[in-house]
Each structure stands twice: as structure tokens, then as C-alpha cells.
């Protein structure tokens with residue numbers, strides 16, 4: 196068995212100083228294997244987003260170690276971190292975080308621009324990613340001209356366009372209605388079936404039911420780790436549909 | 439990530455807020471244009487003053503009588519030493535003084551001496567036309583060279599004319615036009631206060647020097663003017679030409695020695711004449727106009743500084759307002775250099791576009807006469823204004839950009 200895509204040991208994150216100090220994570224150990232589809236659940240304030248931001252290299256832990264593909268993230272310099280965020284990790288935010296006044300296409304192309312991909316290839320890959328999320332007819336709309344579900348799908352396309360090994364999504368359906376939620380979950384299912392490693396945060400059991408593995412956080416510690424489907428099989432919902 | 443992409447991002451950033459970018463550019467434009475234009479106006483005025491002084495001849499000394507108390511509106515810039523104490527004898531300048539100055543042995547640095555009388559209000563008439571000559575000068579032929587006046591048509595008058603007290607006259611262009619219009623005045627007779635003079639020449643035009651029209655003059659032999667208009671009294675002034683520009687100081691010393699002796703001026707007693715030295719006048723005036731130019735430049739530099747503060751302010755606001763966007767860009771893998779580059783490029787573009795259009799405006803502006811002065815572009819002011827505006831943009835743009843680029847992505851994303 197190859198090294199896990201993600202390996203987290205004794206992860207601690209504290210915010211603030213003195214009396215105002217908050218321990219958001221209190222020693223989290225977690226391994227995520229290649230091709231797994233993990234749902235992270237927990238009450239509000241249990242440290243889900245804190246964990247996810249560290250996994251996405253957007254924040255640094257107070258202590259503990261974190262490896263991606265066997266490489267210790269804590270030892271990387273600023274430039275290597277930028278490369279890692281750009282090439283290896285795709286991040287989908289709860290609040291979309293598209294850049295305003297830039298078309299959907301330009302938003303999706305952006306990671307490729309920073310990755311140094313040439314103009315023509317950039318365009319075709321961005322078009323393919325938008326097609327994958329079913330937005331080929333909204334290429335030139337700016338974020339404020341798109342519905343919440345459409346914006347979230349653009350954000351997913353942006354996370355996918357660099358073909359990252361790891362897709363991280365922080366409540367990707369938290370702001371969406373049932374139809375849009377189903378769209379986004381379908382996309383995640385297909386990506387999982389294609390072998391992508393996915394970690395998704397959610398409050399909803401419906402969403403968690405799509406994952407191969409469910410982790411529950413309480414007060415910054417993992418209290419439950421349940422497997423719903425084998426790592427190397429299809430995600431449970433697709434498996435059901437196939438039956 | 440190449441330069442072109444950074445440039446594209448910067449342009450997009452600027453265009454996203456057109457009004458703000460335009461106003462910032464305008465601030466820089468005004469600052470740069472003001473610096474260049476005001477310095478050009480200062481330079482233009484100082485050059486025109488210099489030219490006027492040079493036209494009088496750089497190596498001449500003008501000696502004029504000076505009276506106790508300096509009353510009668512005759513006080514001038516070179517009239518130092520005018521004390522109010524009583525003076526035993528104040529003598530006028532005489533022809534004998536002029537002859538004494540022409541003594542080669544006593545005054546070797548003096549090349550020529552021209553005694554001058556001026557008739558105040560002399561009216562010249564030719565047929566039906568009449569004209570009040572601004573300045574009717576009776577003098578010697580050496581005056582032409584000393585005052586740097588040349589004849590455009592006809593001839594000068596000569597020593598013979600002086601000896602014979604011939605009633606001949608050389609006219610300035612203003613007088614010639616007023617009296618004769620398109621006719622050639624040479625050979626015709628004008629009557630000045632009833633006395634007929636024959637016109638022998640017309641001076642080259644020398645242009646008006648502000649208040650005084652240097653072409654509203656007529657020149658005639660000294661005795662002719664004395665005979666018919668002023669009488670054989672004292673001289674109005676004596677114009678002395680030194681042998682060279684470097685000899686003016688020695689010539690002045692020689693002239694002072696001779697006149698002091700002749701007029702009985704000793705020790706601390708104030709002289710009853712004064713000497714106007716063109717060379718020192720020129721130095722004084724150029725120093726004054728230099729100060730004037732520096733002053734104008736300083737005023738303009740302040741406006742450039744204000745424009746620079748405008749850029750700084752805009753960059754601060756822009757970066758703060760877009761901190762979230764910076765967070766997003768970093769989260770999807772923008773390296774720090776790319777973020778920094780984008781904002782620096784924005785600041786540079788703003789200041790460069792503003793600066794260059796300021797230069798254009800200034801170039802256009804210097805083609806016009808401003809307040810009677812033809813501006814003269816000073817290349818170093820262009821370089822300085824442009825350099826300062828771009829420098830300010832880069833320096834003050836880099837501070838907020840650097841601060842934002844250093845943030846961790848999550849800090850930038852959380853920024854409100």
C-alpha cells in the first residue's frame with residue numbers, strides 16, 4: 196500500500212492569547228488514502244473549518260505535523276507552498292470566493308495562469324472543467340450574474356481545473372437548495388469514481404451518505420471514524436445506482 | 439506567470455475602478471505638468487531679461503549725475519551712497535568730464551566715451567504726421583557701438599557731423615513708422631520742435647522690453663541737439679565702453695578715480711554721480727530670476743507631492759479593499775511575487791500614465807505665451823518630474839502591496 200495522500204499527527208490549533216484563548220483542534224490524528232471520499236461532520240464550532248484550512252495549506256497549525264504525499268508541509272517555504280496550493284490541492288469554499296468582476300471562464304482559468312500554463316491550453320482546460328460542471332452556457336457571466344448553485348459549480352470547476360490529487364470542500368452545499376445540492380454532489384460522486392481523493396465538510400447526513408468514510412469531530416477531537424464503502428470501490432450512491 | 443499576465447491583471451484592476459484611477463492619474467498629471475510649466479516660465483522670463491540686458495552691451499558703464507537725497511524720482515538700483523547730509527558742491531556731468539575720461543593714459547581700459555543729452559518731450563513732424571519721440575538722444579557716433587544699436591537702412595552719423603553740428607538724425611523703427619508709414623525716411627526732413635533734421639538712417643528693430651519701447655528713439659549729433667533743443671548745459675549721462683567684458687571692473691575703477699578727482703570727492707563724502715555697470719546688473723538680475731525660478735519650482739513640487747500622496751492613498755485603499763481578493767488568489771496558488779507584481783504594476787501604470795500625460799500637457803502649454811513670457815522647457819525638470827512621480831508610485835505602492843502579499847491566505851480571506 197502506498198503512503199497516504201494526507202497524514203496528520205497530533206494536530207493542535209489555538210486561536211488568541213491568554214483568557215481569550217480557544218483550542219480549536221486538540222490533537223487530531225488522521226490518514227486519508229488515495230481515492231478515499233471522506234465526509235467530516237460535527238457541531239458548529241467543533242473545528243471542522245480549522246482542520247480544513249490547515250489541510251488546504253491556507254493556515255498553519257500551532258503544533259503537530261502534516262504531510263501531503265509524504266512531504267512535510269511545515270518544512271516548505273512560501274514559494275513551495277504556493278506551488279502546492281496551485282498543483283496538488285483544489286479548495287472549494289463554503290462562500291464560493293470567486294473573484295468579482297471576472298467572468299466564470301476567467302475565474303476558472305486563474306489557477307492555470309498562476310501555474311504558468313499557456314493561453315491556448317488554459318482556455319481548453321477551463322472550458323472542459325466548466326463543461327464537467329454543466330456550465331458551458333454561462334462562460335462569460337460574472338459571479339454577480341450567477342445563482343448560488345452556479346457560483347458554487349464555478350468554484351468546483353476552478354478547484355478541478357488543475358487536476359489536483361486532492362479536492363477539499365468546506366460545506367460546498369451549505370448555501371444551496373436541494374436541486375443545486377444534488378448537482379454538486381453528483382459532480383463529487385463522479386470525481387470520486389474517477390479516483391480523485393476528496394474531503395468534504397458537511398452538516399447534513401444526506402451529504403455524508405455520499406462519502407465512503409465519515410469522521411465526526413467534537414470540540415476539536417475525532418470521536419468517530421466510520422467506513423461506509425471500501426476505498427478502492429465506487430462511492431456508495433453510485434454503487435447503489437449501478438445495482 | 440509572465441510579465442504580460444501581470445500587466446493584464448494590473449490593467450483589469452485599474453479598469454475595475456475607472457473613476458478612481460482617472461482621478462489619481464489627473465492628480466499626478468497636474469503635478470508633473472505644473473512642475474515642468476512653471477520651471478519653463480521661470481526659465482523663459484530669466485532668459486528674456488538676460489537678453490534685454492545683453493542687448494544693451496555687456497561691457498558698458500553708464501555714468502549719471504546723482505543728487506543729495508536722491509529725490510526727483512531719479513533714485514535707481516545703483517544709486518548707493520545717497521546720504522542725506524549736506525554736500526558742499528554737487529557738480530553736474532560736463533563735456534569736459536567726458537573728455538577727461540577719454541584720456542588713454544589715465545583710463546587705459548576705456549575704449550570709447552559717449553556723452554549723452556536727452557530731450558524729454560520732443561515732437562517730430564513730417565508733413566501731416568506728428569509723433570512725440572519717446573527719447574531723443576544727442577550723442578557721439580561711438581554710442582551706437584556701446585549700446586549695440588545697428589542701422590538697418592541708410593547710415594550712422596559720423597564724427598564730421600558732430601564737429602559740424604549737422605542736423606542729421608537716425609530714427610528708431612517706431613518713430614520711422616509713425617512719421618513715414620511705408621515711405622523710406624532716408625533723405626527726408628523731419629522737424630523736431632520746429633528745427634529741421636535730415637534723416638540719414640533707420641535703426642534695426644530691437645523689440646520692446648516690457649514697459650519701455652526701445653525703438654521709440656531718435657539719435658542725433660550731440661551739438662546739434664544741444665543747439666536746438668537742450669542748450670549747452672550739463673550732460674544727461676556719459677556712456678563708457680570698456681575694452682572688453684573682463685575689463686569693466688578696471689574701467690569702473692579708472693572712471694571713479696578720474697571723476698572723484700575732478701569733482702573733488704574725497705574720503706567718505708558721497709559721490710555726486712553714480713555708475714551703472716551692465717555686468718554687475720546682469721549678475722544681480724540673473725541671481726534674482728534664478729531665485730524666482732527655484733520658487734516657482736518649489737510651489738510646483740508641492741503639487742507633485744500632493745499627487746504622490748494621492749497615489750499612496752489610492753494604493754492603500756485599493757489593497758485594503760481587495761485583501762479578500764488577494765486571499766482568494768493566494769488560496770488558488772498565486773505566488774507572492776505575482777501579487778506584489780500586480781499591485782506594483784498598477785501603481786506604476788497610474789503614475790507613469792499620469793506623468794507622461796503631464797509631460798504632454800506641459801509640452802503643449804509651453805507653445806503658448808504665458809503672461810507675456812515665452813516659456814523655455816528645461817529638460818532636467820521633465821526628467822525630474824517624471825522620475826519623482828514614478829518613484830513615488832513605486833515606493834508608496836510597494837508598501838501596502840508588500841503587506842498584503844505577506845498575509846497568510848486565511849488571514850487575507852477573513853479580512854473584512
Ligand SMILES: Nc1ncnc2c1ncn2[C@@H]1O[C@H](COP(=O)(O)OP(=O)(O)OP(=O)(O)O)[C@@H](O)[C@H]1O
Pocket residue numbers: 210211217218219237238239240241242243244245246
Ligand atoms: N480566526 C479565529 N480567531 C479566533 N477563534 C477562531 C477563529 N476561527 C475559528 N475560531 C474558533 O475556533 C473554533 C472552531 O471554529 P471552526 O470555524 O473550525 O468551526 P466549524 O466546525 O467550522 O463551525 P461551523 O460548522 O459553524 O462552520 C470556534 O470555537 C471558533 O470560535
Ligand SMILES: [Mg+2]
Pocket residue numbers: 243244245
Ligand atoms: Mg466552518
